[in-house]
Amino acid sequence: MEVATYSQTNPTIFGTGAVNLIGEKAKEFGIEKAMIVTDVGLVKVGVVARVQGLLKDAGIEVIVFDKVNPDPLDTMINEGGEIARNEKVNGVIGLGGGSVMDASKGINLLTTNAPPISNYYGSWEYDRGLPLILVPTTAGTGSENTIYGVITDSTTNAKKVILTTGDLAIVDPELTYELPAHLTASTGMDVFAHAAESMTVNMTNPMTKLLAFDAIRKVIKYLPIAVADPTNVEARENMMIASNFAGIAFSNTCCHLGHAISQCMGAKFHVPHGISCAWALPETMAYAAIGKFDEVKGVADALGVEYGDNESPEELGKKVADNMRAFMKKMNIKSIADYGIKREDMLGDLVDMVMEDNCFPFIPSPLNRDQVREIIAKVYDTYK
Numbered sequence: 001m002e003v004a005t006y007s008q009t010n011p012t013i014f015g016t017g018a019v020n021l022i023g024e025k026a027k028e029f030g031i032e033k034a035m036i037v038t039d040v041g042l043v044k045v046g047v048v049a050r051v052q053g054l055l056k057d058a059g060i061e062v063i064v065f066d067k068v069n070p071d072p073l074d075t076m077i078n079e080g081g082e083i084a085r086n087e088k089v090n091g092v093i094g095l096g097g098g099s100v101m102d103a104s105k106g107i108n109l110l111t112t113n114a115p116p117i118s119n120y121y122g123s124w125e126y127d128r129g130l131p132l133i134l135v136p137t138t139a140g141t142g143s144e145n146t147i148y149g150v151i152t153d154s155t156t157n158a159k160k161v162i163l164t165t166g167d168l169a170i171v172d173p174e175l176t177y178e179l180p181a182h183l184t185a186s187t188g189m190d191v192f193a194h195a196a197e198s199m200t201v202n203m204t205n206p207m208t209k210l211l212a213f214d215a216i217r218k219v220i221k222y223l224p225i226a227v228a229d230p231t232n233v234e235a236r237e238n239m240m241i242a243s244n245f246a247g248i249a250f251s252n253t254c255c256h257l258g259h260a261i262s263q264c265m266g267a268k269f270h271v272p273h274g275i276s277c278a279w280a281l282p283e284t285m286a287y288a289a290i291g292k293f294d295e296v297k298g299v300a301d302a303l304g305v306e307y308g309d310n311e312s313p314e315e316l317g318k319k320v321a322d323n324m325r326a327f328m329k330k331m332n333i334k335s336i337a338d339y340g341i342k343r344e345d346m347l348g349d350l351v352d353m354v355m356e357d358n359c360f361p362f363i364p365s366p367l368n369r370d371q372v373r374e375i376i377a378k379v380y381d382t383y384k
Ligand SMILES: [Fe+2]
Pocket: 141, 190, 193, 194, 259, 273, 277
C-alpha cells in the first residue's frame, strides 16, 4: 500500500432534528451576534426564519445576508465580508447548498483578513476567521466537511478555490425535504461524482476509499427513492450521509478530470454543477480504468457491476461508464444538447480551461491536449 495522508475537518452533528441544537451550539462558541449567509430561495421557503428563530431563542442577535447565487462571485463575497465587519458580528452561519456554504467560508475569512477574497485563492496564509457553523440544505456538495470553497472570479470567469473549513457542521436531513425532484437528482449526482473521482485520483487513501464506496452504494440505492418521494425519511437520511461521507472523501484527495470538466462547463455555460458532474463522470471512469484499474474495480463493486478475472481495463471502464449512463437516464438527467450547448462549443477553449483547472493535477494518469479533447468529445457524444 502507498503512503497516504488523511484527516478530518470540523466536528459534525448528524441526524433528523439536529438543526434544533444550533442556538445552544452557537452559544458554546461564544456567538452573540451572527450573520446567516444564505440565498433568497431559502428565505422564501421559511428555512432561514426557522434557523433565525432558533438562534434568537438562544439570545443571539442575527443579521441575514441572502445574496448568494449559484457559482458565487468574488465580488458578492467581498460585499458580504464588508457587511459582516461593519455589523461587528462575532460568528457566521452558512445555511444552504454548496454555493452558500462556500460563500460563507469566504465571507468568514474576510471577517479577520483584509479584502479582497482573491488574495486567498489556493492559500493557507491567513488568520483563522470567526466561528463558522455550516448547515447544508442539500445532499450534494459535502462542503460542510471539506477544506474547499469554490469561488468564481469575476475578472477571469475561472473557478478558484479557497482552502478553509468550518468549525462545526450541523447536518439535518429534514432540511432537504423541500428540495424538488430535479434538484435532488442533480445534487445527488454531485455526491456520486465526488465519491467515484476521489476513489480514483492519482493518490487516494484508505479512509477516502471506504467512505466513497459507501457513498456510492447509498446513492445507487437511495437517490431514486428520494427523487420519487421527497419526504421519504430513510432515503433523505441516507443521501445526507452519502453527501457528507463523499465530502470527507474528496476533501482528502480532491476530485480529478470529471470535476475539472464540470467546473469549466459551469464557468462557461452556467449549467448546474451536479448536472455537468454527471455528464463528465462516465467517460472519466472509462479513462481512469486505464491508470487505476483496481480503484475502478472498487467503483464497479460499489455499483454492483459484475466483471470477470480476464476483463481488460478498457472493458471494465466501458461497463462502469454504461452503468452510470443508465443511472443518469433513470434520474432524468438531460443531455448536454438539451441544455442548448453545441458540440463545437465543447471542443475549443474549454479544453484549455480543463487542463488549467485546479482539479486537473489530480488526474490518475497523464493526458495531453488531444486526449482531453477526445474525452470531452466522448462526453458529448455518448449521452443523448
Ligand atoms: Fe462537486
